[in-house]
Amino acid sequence: MTTIKVKGRVWKLGDNIDTDVITPGKYLSLPMDQLKQHVLEPINPDFAKQVQPGDVIVGGRNFGCGSSREQAPRALKEVGVAAVIAESFARIFFRNAISIGLPVLICEGVSSAFDEGDVLEADLSTGEIKNLTKGTTLKAKPLPPMMLEILSAGGALELLKKKFAQ
Amino acid sequence: MPMTLAEKILARASGNKEVAAGDYVTAKIDVAMAHEGAAWVIDELMKAGIDRVWDPERIVIMFDHWAPAPTELTATMHKKVREFVKKHGIKHFYDVKAGICHQIMHELGHVRPGELIVGTDSHTTTYGALGAGGTGIGTTDMAVVWVTGELWFRVPETVKFYIKGSLPKYVMSKDVILYIAGKYGTEVAQYKSVEFDGPTVKEMSVASRMTMCNMAIEIGGKFGLVAPDEKAVEYVKARTNKPFTPLYPDPDAVYEKVYEVDVSELEPQVAFPHSVGNVKPISQAEGIKINQAFLGSCTNGRLEDLAAAAEILRGRKVHPDVRMIVIPASRQVYMEALKAGILEVFLEAGAVICNPTCGPCMGTHLGLLAEGERCISSSNRNFKGRMGSPKAEIYLASPYTVAASAVTGEITDPRKLMGGKK
Numbered sequence: 136m137t138t139i140k141v142k143g144r145v146w147k148l149g150d151n152i153d154t155d156v157i158t159p160g161k162y163l164s165l166p167m168d169q170l171k172q173h174v175l176e177p178i179n180p181d182f183a184k185q186v187q188p189g190d191v192i193v194g195g196r197n198f199g200c201g202s203s204r205e206q207a208p209r210a211l212k213e214v215g216v217a218a219v220i221a222e223s224f225a226r227i228f229f230r231n232a233i234s235i236g237l238p239v240l241i242c243e244g245v246s247s248a249f250d251e252g253d254v255l256e257a258d259l260s261t262g263e264i265k266n267l268t269k270g271t272t273l274k275a276k277p278l279p280p281m282m283l284e285i286l287s288a289g290g291a292l293e294l295l296k297k298k299f300a301q
Numbered sequence: 302m303p304m305t306l307a308e309k310i311l312a313r314a315s316g317n318k319e320v321a322a323g324d325y326v327t328a329k330i331d332v333a334m335a336h337e338g339a340a341w342v343i344d345e346l347m348k349a350g351i352d353r354v355w356d357p358e359r360i361v362i363m364f365d366h367w368a369p370a371p372t373e374l375t376a377t378m379h380k381k382v383r384e385f386v387k388k389h390g391i392k393h394f395y396d397v398k399a400g401i402c403h404q405i406m407h408e409l410g411h412v413r414p415g416e417l418i419v420g421t422d423s424h425t426t427t428y429g430a431l432g433a434g435g436t437g438i439g440t441t442d443m444a445v446v447w448v449t450g451e452l453w454f455r456v457p458e459t460v461k462f463y464i465k466g467s468l469p470k471y472v473m474s475k476d477v478i479l480y481i482a483g484k485y486g487t488e489v490a491q492y493k494s495v496e497f498d499g500p501t502v503k504e505m506s507v508a509s510r511m512t513m514c515n516m517a518i519e520i521g522g523k524f525g526l527v528a529p530d531e532k533a534v535e536y537v538k539a540r541t542n543k544p545f546t547p548l549y550p551d552p553d554a555v556y557e558k559v560y561e562v563d564v565s566e567l568e569p570q571v572a573f574p575h576s577v578g579n580v581k582p583i584s585q586a587e588g589i590k591i592n593q594a595f596l597g598s599c600t601n602g603r604l605e606d607l608a609a610a611a612e613i614l615r616g617r618k619v620h621p622d623v624r625m626i627v628i629p630a631s632r633q634v635y636m637e638a639l640k641a642g643i644l645e646v647f648l649e650a651g652a653v654i655c656n657p658t659c660g661p662c663m664g665t666h667l668g669l670l671a672e673g674e675r676c677i678s679s680s681n682r683n684f685k686g687r688m689g690s691p692k693a694e695i696y697l698a699s700p701y702t703v704a705a706s707a708v709t710g711e712i713t714d715p716r717k718l719m720g721g722k723k
Contacts, residue, residue, distance in 0.1 A: 153682075154684075155687045156686065159691075160663040163663075164372065164665075176691075177685045197488050202423050203338075206341075223491060225521060226491065226521065227423055227518075230439070234445075235439070291444075292349045292441055292444055
């Protein structure tokens, strides 16, 4: 079985974090190396500067609602976010995240289980999420094997290339 | 086993006799729509070293988000797509003159009942107005579709909104979908398909149904469907010679939940910043001062929307402190509004008419907002920063309410300008 683990410092975001907040439309035509500098700017202008590679976002309900813009999960991945774990996701964001290789997990209760700066460890294949700072454990629904296969290939196109090569 | 409309569409597209909510299927795509997102799809394909498409006749590409290009960067995006279109013989390509993708898809016969259509735009759910399974995907998934013609889907559960009662005068389908988003929340259809049904929906024009299906995504919907009746089938037949087989939900299909909505006493509705679910009746919104009124978008930029606004604006003036921006959804809508004398009404009233495009709806060009400004808009999203400054406010409403508010300079019940409630 495919195992994907992430471990990092938590950034807490609230409910209904929409795709315009993650990647505002006015910057959308910029190349990714510039666009990513504006990620989450409307709610935290310093996020792109402060986020460290490996950090994890813990979101509330309806994370990523709105547009189908793939730049939203991609910009988060490009600034180093290792995973997004939320109470619930808007489906296009969730799907896009898997397709570009950004781990995501749905976990009820996650937002109250973590404070900003706590260290989180998650196993995508079992759905086990640990708060290493507080010593608590939660259980998310594990990702189905097909999504794990896409994630471990590094994304849907990488998987397609692999299949073509066979 | 009885099936919902979403199950029927995904069963047909995946070559299965039946499928059920929760199944994962690989489905063949009937039509793949891309706006400027095409440029990013091309980037993905180039990165992957893939230089072919599965079927140049099933890919439809148009420019609407940045049309005509407002910057050198977007001009370069357009150029890249035009070159790709030529090289790969993409049959259906609409350059900057045509209008908004979802409107063009309907008007030019690319949306057919029973088909499965994906688009690089979340409002692809609009196509459910004609009984097609339309849904938004990202550019990596679209790259997979362009190469293979297939995509995986999880068969969604379905929630049904059974809508009854005659809509009061000056209340539109936009008010109905805003009311639903307000009452049931923006997650009521998360990961699910939505079916709109009932006598009110049957009475509605195709254009009015499009407004509701368009905003199905705002309540989380994967599809926003109306079972195709005679009205829908005739609409399609007038626009394409391509054969199609309409699909219908089985009468005993299993719905996760059925919500009954009576609209006979519905007031005009307004979504307050910064969520589409933050909806209040107009009586609780009146008097809020506005700086801009935007009439347009894939939600409410059709002829009936422009005609509704013109009914209010005829013989009246846009308030001197308000910029009113009018953007017909397509060249065809623009032409029809021109011939019907509607554009003259807007010009006389002091509105600015722009070319068919998405315009300020997603904050790309043609009327952005400064810090502290407020806009009432007929579009679909009022997220923070969507139309420019994150310190601006967007209020969503119907074309009637947008026009009435443009006249008074504050959010206004259209019925007050038009003499009485009914």
